[in-house]
Amino acid sequence: MITIRKLGVEASFSGQELADLQRQFQENHFVRLPNLIDRALLEELYSQITTAHWENRVHDGIGIEVCLKDAGLVALMNFLLNDQELFQIIQKITGCQTIGCFQGRVYRMIPSAGHYDSWHTDFGEDRLLALSLNLGKEPYQGGALQIQRNNAAGLPIEAPNIQFGHAVLFRLSAELKHRVTKVEGDIPKTAFAGWFKSSPDLWSELTELSQLSQAQSAS
């Protein structure tokens, strides 16, 4: 169990639980991290997200979505994930190289709005792993993460994540592609998603977030 709190990260695993997570990641290329952010803290962030503005974002050749426009709020979310202890735990689970930082965005896929995601790898630019944290309280239909080996036949591995505050951590590799399936029904999918990267380092990333927040306050 990993919990991100206001004053830091708490983690408690038995040897067996850690071994199970390591095995799941090796076999399926993803693990679930339930209740990754402390519930009271998540509720505070959620209340800010519900009143924030969104803007269209086109990922060339990959997909279309809307992204949270409030740079300060996104910086806060990124601040929470940029934690040395969290990085060390994730390195233990996945066996990845040293994590320098986390960079994420809050996105929403709205049914019937033409939003979609296509197969892509996200590999490169120092990216090691990806994480998607569900920020929706109502269960959405579709919108599942799928992972598949490039050029592989057969069904992809599917990692649905409809519980509020639960996260999916998954592997990035030149040999693996992933996508989010179309969101159906009436409920949009809202998630905080991003990459754990080997570079820049943590202090550089926090400095960047600090500068972003100063620019936002000045504007």
Next chain:
Amino acid sequence: MEKWPTDSRFQVTANTLVKSFDDKIALAHMQTKRFHLLNPTATRIWKSVSSGSSLVELKQQIRQEFDVDPEQLSASIDQILTTLNSENFIEIRS
């Protein structure tokens, strides 16, 4: 700059997010969304403040660690506490 009573004790406000690593500390505020990266002196002060030391205890502790003029050090501490308080990262414990 605020002149704090020597028996003042501070606490971290409920809106403060803290990251500690490699002897460095970064702060973020949930409402103002302002960030603060602490320098070594401010980091030392933060550790004393968050462990519940009073202002007089804090100044005694830091005086033993930093070889600088006591008056200058005291003024620096007051300045840092004033900044942290005005940014709502800390508040006087009631």
